[in-house]
Amino acid sequence: MAKIQMTTPLVEMDGDEMTRIIWQMIKDVLICPYVDLKTEYYDLGLVHRNETDDKVTFDSAEATKKYGVAVKCATITPNAARMPEYNLKEMWKSPNGTIRAILDGTVFRTPIIVKGINPFIPTWTKPITIARHAYGDIYKNTELQVQTGAKAEILVTNPDGTTSKELIHDFSDGAGIVQGVHNTDKSISAFARTCFNYALDTKQDLWFATKDTISKKYDHHFKDIFADMFEAEYKEKFEAAGIEYFYTLIDDVVARVIRGQGGYIWACKNYDGDVMSDMVATAYGSLGMMSSVLVSPDGIYEYEAAHGTVQRHYYKHLKGERTSTNSVATIYAWSGALRKRGELDNIPELMEFADKLEAAVIKTIESGIMTGDLYTLSSLEDKKSVSTEEFLDAVKANI
Numbered sequence: 001m002a003k004i005q006m007t008t009p010l011v012e013m014d015g016d017e018m019t020r021i022i023w024q025m026i027k028d029v030l031i032c033p034y035v036d037l038k039t040e041y042y043d044l045g046l047v048h049r050n051e052t053d054d055k056v057t058f059d060s061a062e063a064t065k066k067y068g069v070a071v072k073c074a075t076i077t078p079n080a081a082r083m084p085e086y087n088l089k090e091m092w093k094s095p096n097g098t099i100r101a102i103l104d105g106t107v108f109r110t111p112i113i114v115k116g117i118n119p120f121i122p123t124w125t126k127p128i129t130i131a132r133h134a135y136g137d138i139y140k141n142t143e144l145q146v147q148t149g150a151k152a153e154i155l156v157t158n159p160d161g162t163t164s165k166e167l168i169h170d171f172s173d174g175a176g177i178v179q180g181v182h183n184t185d186k187s188i189s190a191f192a193r194t195c196f197n198y199a200l201d202t203k204q205d206l207w208f209a210t211k212d213t214i215s216k217k218y219d220h221h222f223k224d225i226f227a228d229m230f231e232a233e234y235k236e237k238f239e240a241a242g243i244e245y246f247y248t249l250i251d252d253v254v255a256r257v258i259r260g261q262g263g264y265i266w267a268c269k270n271y272d273g274d275v276m277s278d279m280v281a282t283a284y285g286s287l288g289m290m291s292s293v294l295v296s297p298d299g300i301y302e303y304e305a306a307h308g309t310v311q312r313h314y315y316k317h318l319k320g321e322r323t324s325t326n327s328v329a330t331i332y333a334w335s336g337a338l339r340k341r342g343e344l345d346n347i348p349e350l351m352e353f354a355d356k357l358e359a360a361v362i363k364t365i366e367s368g369i370m371t372g373d374l375y376t377l378s379s380l381e382d383k384k385s386v387s388t389e390e391f392l393d394a395v396k397a398n399i
Helices: 017-031 046-051 055-067 095-103 185-202 218-241 250-259 270-284 311-318 328-345 348-366 388-398
Strands: 010-014 039-043 069-072 106-111 128-133 142-146 151-157 163-170 176-180 205-210 245-249 264-268 290-295 301-305
Touching: 010 055, 010 328, 017 311, 017 328, 017 388, 039 055, 046 055, 055 069, 055 095, 069 095, 069 328, 095 290, 095 301, 106 185, 106 270, 128 185, 128 270, 163 176, 185 205, 185 218, 185 264, 185 290, 205 218, 205 250, 218 245, 245 250, 264 270, 270 290, 290 328, 301 328, 328 348, 348 388
Parallel strands: 010 039, 010 069, 069 301, 128 264, 205 245, 205 264
Antiparallel strands: 106 128, 106 290, 142 176, 151 163, 290 301
């Protein structure tokens, strides 16, 4: 067959460890035989980030703003143990966090549902998409330890030089800790707009929840921005699309989620989204069966796998030992990016290929061929645990 032609490149962000190995396998086995792949390549592996003083991460984000669609491999966010292992100049920040901040994006994570891998919540028959605000709160916090007898206060200096001050706590009875967090109207508004637009694009209800009864200024401000924007810009659009925007308290929505069937977008503040995305992924089966896309309010998309770099399998791979690493989320990162590129460039063949690639993945698993992590979860009677390479070859056979 003639290869499908692309007109605009994808921004390709390579990564680390076992996912870096799988990245190249997916291109060689599942994409390049069928697509004349055009990418602008950036190596976000930890070695190259260290060599460039992390400039490559910033360059890749700027390229994503230029081309509109990126696909990213999983990357290492180094801890102290990684410093000597990779001879690092410093403990570089998370590439995901850097890219999210530059794109001002919201992360949408959706479980990939297949027959034989049943959610731990029996009522969940449809996927729940978690939309995580990716700015501020404790992820850009300021923290201090406080001595006995100290007094902690919030001080805001206004543009005219006047100040506003509020007592946090008087530590006269003993030492403690204090934490300051912030967010911005611009970022919250971008989060809200992206969630409303994504709900319209996917024709799904949108749920949002905070703890505004306790946090009467901070969380309530999130609630107000969402409500005002919905009433002014999206209410009629949602009614025309037959979908709903629903707000409630975070503890109430958790109870509703457990009792519900799924099939909606659950918008979460940064910390809530961090925790709930892992909870939802685990409850549906595996982080390896979770698609993830970062979407900016002006329509820029960065697709990635929701999991880490699979360090343990990488060390086995280096020893020449057999691995059985789940590549589904990384395949879906590629298929999502190719589909969006085809949509933006009006290349229906590329969109159709992305659909068929995902269908081949599902068919492979539902026929009983799967990697070891899914083998332990699957309720299929006739199933087989295969190696990393064997799974990709089976998917190719189904394409």
